[in-house]
Amino acid sequence: MNKPRAAGRTVGGLRPLALQAPAVTLLFLWMIVPLAMTVWFSLQRYNLLMPTMAGFAGLENYEYLFTDPALWTSMINTLLLVGWVLVITVVGGTLLAVLFQQEFFGRGIARVLVISPFFVMPTVSALVWKNLMMHPANGIFAWIAQLFGTQPVDWFSSLPLTSIVMIVAWQWLPFALLILLTAIQSLDEDQVEAARMDGAGPIAIFFFITLPHLKRAISVVIMIEMIFLLTVFAEIFVTTSGGPGLATTNLAYLIYIRALLDFDVGMASAGGVVAIILANIVAIFLVRLVARNLED
Amino acid sequence: MNHSTLKRFAIGLLAWVIAFIIFFPIFWMVLTGFKTEVDAVSDPSLIFTPTLDSYAEVQQRADYFKFAWNSVIVSFGSTILALLIAIPSAYSMAFMPTKRTKGTLLWMLSTKMLPPVGVLVPIYLLFRDTGLLDTRTGLVIVYTLMNLPIVVWMLYTFFKDLPRDILEAGRMDGASTLQEVLYLLMPLTLPGIASTGLLSVILSWNEAFWSLNLTTSQAAPLTAYIASFSSPEGLFWAKLSAASTMAIAPILVFGWLTQKQMVRGLTFGAVK
Numbered sequence: 308m309n310k311p312r313a314a315g316r317t318v319g320g321l322r323p324l325a326l327q328a329p330a331v332t333l334l335f336l337w338m339i340v341p342l343a344m345t346v347w348f349s350l351q352r353y354n355l356l357m358p359t360m361a362g363f364a365g366l367e368n369y370e371y372l373f374t375d376p377a378l379w380t381s382m383i384n385t386l387l388l389v390g391w392v393l394v395i396t397v398v399g400g401t402l403l404a405v406l407f408q409q410e411f412f413g414r415g416i417a418r419v420l421v422i423s424p425f426f427v428m429p430t431v432s433a434l435v436w437k438n439l440m441m442h443p444a445n446g447i448f449a450w451i452a453q454l455f456g457t458q459p460v461d462w463f464s465s466l467p468l469t470s471i472v473m474i475v476a477w478q479w480l481p482f483a484l485l486i487l488l489t490a491i492q493s494l495d496e497d498q499v500e501a502a503r504m505d506g507a508g509p510i511a512i513f514f515f516i517t518l519p520h521l522k523r524a525i526s527v528v529i530m531i532e533m534i535f536l537l538t539v540f541a542e543i544f545v546t547t548s549g550g551p552g553l554a555t556t557n558l559a560y561l562i563y564i565r566a567l568l569d570f571d572v573g574m575a576s577a578g579g580v581v582a583i584i585l586a587n588i589v590a591i592f593l594v595r596l597v598a599r600n601l602e603d
Numbered sequence: 604m605n606h607s608t609l610k611r612f613a614i615g616l617l618a619w620v621i622a623f624i625i626f627f628p629i630f631w632m633v634l635t636g637f638k639t640e641v642d643a644v645s646d647p648s649l650i651f652t653p654t655l656d657s658y659a660e661v662q663q664r665a666d667y668f669k670f671a672w673n674s675v676i677v678s679f680g681s682t683i684l685a686l687l688i689a690i691p692s693a694y695s696m697a698f699m700p701t702k703r704t705k706g707t708l709l710w711m712l713s714t715k716m717l718p719p720v721g722v723l724v725p726i727y728l729l730f731r732d733t734g735l736l737d738t739r740t741g742l743v744i745v746y747t748l749m750n751l752p753i754v755v756w757m758l759y760t761f762f763k764d765l766p767r768d769i770l771e772a773g774r775m776d777g778a779s780t781l782q783e784v785l786y787l788l789m790p791l792t793l794p795g796i797a798s799t800g801l802l803s804v805i806l807s808w809n810e811a812f813w814s815l816n817l818t819t820s821q822a823a824p825l826t827a828y829i830a831s832f833s834s835p836e837g838l839f840w841a842k843l844s845a846a847s848t849m850a851i852a853p854i855l856v857f858g859w860l861t862q863k864q865m866v867r868g869l870t871f872g873a874v875k
Binding site for chain 1 (some may be wrong): 611614615617618619621622623625626627628629631632635644645646647688689691692694695696699701704705707709711712713714715716717718719720721722723724725726727728729747748751752755780805808809811812815816825826827829830832833840843844847850851854855857858859862863865866869870871872873874
């Protein structure tokens with residue numbers, strides 16, 4: 308009965324390899340094949356509507372892409388979207404984590420309610436906000452505006468990007484809160500108590516004890532959100548379709564327009580390469596941070 | 604004494620008000636699902652005659668079940684597949700670590716950083732040429748690979764928490780590797796495996812980039828079905844709300860149940 312065991316021991320060096328092979332191989336293919344194809348297509352003149360025009364294009368697609376004002380508009384929109392959502396979710400998430408860490412009646416249920424939006428699929432949250440909340444005639448916001456006797460705002464035409472930021476921030480604030488609430492629970496209570504004894508007020512405790520303790524969790528939240536927010540798509544797809552004009556077109560949506568609406572594979576791939584580079588700049592920092600954590 | 608009670612009351616009140624505001628869109632959506640279309644667009648009111656008409660209507664459109672079924676198949680299919688591929692891998696990383704293990708884990712994490720939109724074009728063309736476009740098989744493949752790094756990572760952290768002595772003891776008693784995994788590791792880490800699976804189901808169920816771009820009608824899951832409500836014509840708010848409520852209810856419950864363990868998976872073990 309002991310034989311297979313012993314055999315397993317002797318080829319110990321090979322066994323981890325065999326056990327990991329399926330996962331590693333599949334992920335390697337999943338990463339390298341599309342990546343190589345994107346880079347290759349980005350160097351091709353390749354439009355599905357003009358099959359006769361195909362051929363090697365060199366850096367032509369990149370030239371078109373970088374001289375296209377739509378790229379710069381979409382880049383600025385991407386940065387604004389990512390930036391604002393990050394500010395709202397990280398600041399809000401930190402403050403809420405402190406609040407929801409306090410003891411109060413029904414804390415468990417209140418936490419569950421606050422975390423819920425993170426589990427709502429993006430198409431649902433976008434459409435619920437677009438119709439039930441932000442509709443200029445029948446939405447809740449319009450109703451509140453009327454209560455105060457002011458003119459309801461037509462959110463998606465007058466403040467399109469702000470509207471998208473609100474929807475996306477609503478989805479990601481609970482994510483930030485969930486992570487930070489978990490992190491704050493490992494805060495050393497004795498340290499807080501000692502500081503309080505020494506006469507530190509709640510604000511001093513927040514800035515000198517809580518915030519430093521949350522530093523790493525906050526950076527994890529920032530990096531993970533960045534990677535996801537760089538390619539926000541569904542929320543734009545079902546609400547504004549990138550409009551009015553290009554007002555809510557981010558990089559992800561621009562690539563979608565070029566690829567699946569204009570059928571310009573070459574140009575879309577060049578955009579894809581830009582998106583990959585942007586995401587990787589963030590990813591390097593995240594991977595480093597996680598790696599440091601693996602040491603222990 | 605009195606002062607601190609008052610303070611606690613104020614904190615509780617503030618927290619509950621914020622919780623209610625943040626939860627409000629979901630609450631309002633659930634409520635609207637029980638209204639008639641006329642009530643849904645008239646002035647907001649908590650007083651109305653509840654009706655199940657919208658639910659009935661959404662269900663009558665026979666295709667609702669097709670979309671829901673697609674969601675079930677795709678998210679559970681990809682999760683089971685990912686777990687089957689990931690368990691051996693995480694097992695070997697946790698219990699037979701080599702010099703390469705750390706590097707492999709980090710590399711797996713880095714594959715998650717590839718933005719989907721960056722590889723939309725090749726995946727779309729590959730799927731078109733292989734007939735995988737608008738098939739559930741296609742989505743299962745994409746979701747399995749999309750979640751595989753998270754699943755491996757999460758299982759790895761749960762397996763690592765298991766005292767090694769227990770497996771050693773099993774080994775002493777002559778358990779083979781397969782027996783070790785099936786009769787010791789799996790039962791002992793079942794809560795961890797379950798929450799890993801649930802996170803994978805949640806992520807697949809809510810995924811709305813690949814599902815919108817790679818499906819049209821046959822394999823479209825609920826994310827794509829809900830997106831079809833974005834056309835502005837007609838009275839549809841109650842129906843949208845009813846359909847949305849049904850689409851998010853199971854996932855909301857899964858999320859509530861596993862929120863604690865989920866943090867590990869979402870942050871790759873960086874926050875515990």
